[in-house]
Amino acid sequence: MLPSLLLFSLLLSNFRPACAATAEQWRTRSIYQVITDRFALEPGAVVNECVISNSTWCGGTWNSIRENLNYIQDAGFTAIWISPINQNYEGPRTxxxxxxxxxxxxxxxQLNEHFGTADDLKALSAELHLSLTQEKKELIEQVDIxxxxxxxxxLTPDYSSYMFKSAEYYHPYCVIDWTNLTSxxxxxxxDTTVPLPDLNSENSDVVSQYSSWISDLVQTYSIDGLRIxxxxxIRASFWPAFAQSAGVFCMGEVFDPSVPNVAEFQGPGALDSVLNxxxxxxxVSAFALPGPQNISxxxxxxxxxxxALGNFLENQDVPRWxxxxxxPQSMYNAMSFSFLSDGIPIVYYGQEQGFSGNADPYNREPLWPSNYTNTSSYQLMTTLNQLRNFLVNTTDWATQSMDVITSNDHGLAFQKGNIVTILTNIGAPPQNFTNTAFQSPWAHGTVTIDVIACRQFVVASGGYLxxxxxxxxxxxxxxxxxxxQGSGLCGATLAALHDSSTGDVVAQSSASRHTPLVWLAVPLFLMSVSLGSW
Structure with a gap:
């Protein structure tokens, strides 16, 4: 039996209106992405080996996500992206x-019975929308479809097993020409081993049935957003009516490195947002080591x-970082960009645990063997979330545009609102350099804090740092x-500054709750460097 509080919130969830979060509200969120089967096991479940190369079920469910939400909320995430919930192929192993x-x-x-029942999915949604404490607010839910x-x-399937039960609703089989968008x-x-019959989105019956289906799905399970x-x-012109029927934020997957090609699917004539x-x-080009280190x-x-694009370093379709x-420093720099640049940050489960799988299926590891360890990467994304949540809750930071201050072959500095982020691709080893500086947006004498290392920097003459x-x-x-002040970040450092009667900058900050990030407690950046050998 469900606990009374959860049952009450579950009943309320059935009356939650669609569009619980607008596109502008989603801009303020950060998203943690999970594959349901691989995120967690239910309490008391027998821990299985989950051999990744077997590409089979390992036991994660909607209930096991619900039982382990603290891991996501403690890191400061304000939204969760859940892998597809609908019925999948049932038959002999492929x-x-x-x-x-x-x-x-x-x-x-229909729902996917491997992950639970309709009541299980509703219970998860109710738990996500339940504000637990002042520090731990609700999560909003993005469902993959x-x-x-x-x-x-x-290549000649029995269409009667699908929602669209006749071949007339599908395009005829053909091999994709990847140089032709229509194709x-x-x-x-x-492929011919596991073909994926293509729905005919030009067919008016397909459009109508999909509109009814998505409206019902969103309202039945109190979904706040869709990842498509x-x-x-599918032609871009299909999406506005579909999104309107859904009534919630829609982020599409457009697997393409070209900005113009991706941009075609984002905007009033298409979707609210797309993955970046x-x-x-x-x-990858700028920060991965080894790599071209192409900051430009x-x-x-x-x-x-x-x-407002979805920024990410990993997902189920690309190799782990x-x-x-x-x-490891390459990921810390790239992750900081994802959180503090324009867009919506997305972290794929296991990124914070240093998972290293290559392409499918090796990038879909089970999370439980990690024991959900409080790693340095987990701590960094917690700090970035804490800062970002403070910014979006107290200012219009989310709607401000970033501006690159300076860049060269080894890094860049950019400003967004009241924050200056300085990134580099030189990696973890110490570097030899010629000591130079970059011009900040602040006046001479301004005291700044690096919120990651809780270290202070004073702006020099001419605004240089x-x-x-x-x-x-x-x-x-x-x-x-x-x-x-009031952010909860670098509290001891800020207190030392506030209590200083001389006005001098403290050379080394006192301990804060983020000091487990010992790999960050060092002097940092230089925009123009003369690198020595590794």
């Missing part, structure tokens, strides 16, 4: 395994894109000390 991931839909009008296709085991939108994804798989593979694949490719790729992407980069790399290339996030 050459590519079983549909534990949820991306092989069958009848989407697959609209473009169904899954089959032959991408009308031919079949997958393979959005690029151009920035993902640019971040990132600054070019920034100059072309000024919309640690698979691409041997240097000098930050150095004596112990490797860690990210720096600066704010005026007075601005951080």
């Amino acid at each position: 050459a590519y395994g079983d549909p534990y991931h949820g991306y092989w839909p069958a009848d989407v009008s 697959v609209v473009n296709n169904v899954m089959a085991t032959s 991408e939108q009308q031919c079949w994804l997958g 798989d393979a959005a690029k593979h 694949y151009p920035a993902y490719y640019a971040l 790729a990132l600054t070019d992407t920034i100059s072309q894109s000024k919309t 640690h698979n691409l980069s041997v240097d 000098e930050v150095e790399y004596t112990k490797g290339g860690v990210p720096v996030v600066l704010a005026e000390s007075s601005f951080l």
